[in-house]
Amino acid sequence: xxxxxxxxxxxxxxxxxxxxxxxxxxxxxxxxxxxxxxxxxxxxxxxxxxxxxxxxxxxxxxxxxxxxxxxxxxxxxxxxxxxxxxxxxxxxxxxxxxxxxxxxxxxxxxxxxxxxxxxxxxxxxxxxxxxxxxxxxxxxxxxxxxxxxxxxxx
Numbered sequence: 268x269x270x271x272x273x274x275x276x277x278x279x280x281x282x283x284x285x286x287x288x289x290x291x292x293x294x295x296x297x298x299x300x301x302x303x304x305x306x307x308x309x310x311x312x313x314x315x316x317x318x319x320x321x322x323x324x325x326x327x328x329x330x331x332x333x334x335x336x337x338x339x340x341x342x343x344x345x346x347x348x349x350x351x352x353x354x355x356x357x358x359x360x361x362x363x364x365x366x367x368x369x370x371x372x373x374x375x376x377x378x379x380x381x382x383x384x385x386x387x388x389x390x391x392x393x394x395x396x397x398x399x400x401x402x403x404x405x406x407x408x409x410x411x412x413x414x415x416x417x418x419x420x421x
Contacts, residue, residue, distance in 0.1 A: 270341070270350040270386050277385045279334070281350075284342040285309055293343035300357070301348050301416040306339035307408040308332035317407035321369025324409040330378035333361060336412035337382035348418045356383045356394040357415040364409045365400035372398040379412055 271281045287293055287304070294303045308315040308331075315332050318324040324332075337359075341350060361376040363369075376398045384392035394414075404411045 270353070274338070274341075274382075274386055279338060279382060279385060281345070282310070282338055282342050284346050285339060294347045296347040296418070299354070299418050299420050301344045301353075301414075301418060303340045303343045303413045303415075305362075305405075305411045305413045306336045306343060307404070307406060308335040308410055309339060310335055314406055314408055316409050318409055319364045319366050319369075319403075320375060320409050321366030321371070324364075326371060326375060329363065329375045329409050332408070332410040333363075333375050333378040333412065334382055336361070336410050337379035337414070340412055340414045341382070341386060344414065344416055348416070350386070352418045353387060353391065354417045354419060355391040356387055357417050359383065359394050359396045360399075360413050361397065362399050362401050362404055362411045364402065364404045364407075369400065372400050375410065376412075383414070 316328050320329040363372040363375050
């Protein structure tokens with residue numbers, strides 16, 4: 268079963284890759300590594316939520332946003348490699364727009380990590396991760412995420 272089929276079986280269909288909205292590309296491949304640009308929780312062209320986690324966005328909504336960011340990152344990666352050629356997820360970097368007292372960034376980003384494990388399995392989907400709280404993100408998004416993937420050599 269391929270990555271897209273595994274995700275669909277988990278109720279997580281892979282979206283169409285989003286076009287860049289600035290002077291960058293959604294993903295770059297160099298050798299066996301694929302780096303995605305930061306992905307926002309956009310679903311069918313619309314931001315799923317706006318605001319700050321721990322204030323105007325609750326944790327469950329933030330987790331849903333992190334999940335969507337992860338799916339969008341995989342869709343972006345698919346523009347430069349076949350997802351079935353991914354050997355492992357190397358790193359996930361997540362930013363959470365956070366209220367000053369909010370310290371649950373790792374719990375929010377667990378939803379993104381779960382997508383990687385669902386897509387690539389418990390070994391290849393295991394990854395290093397950063398969970399960073401920030402004051403604000405582009406377009407008022409509550410979560411932004413990027414990934415680094417290792418693929419089979421070109």
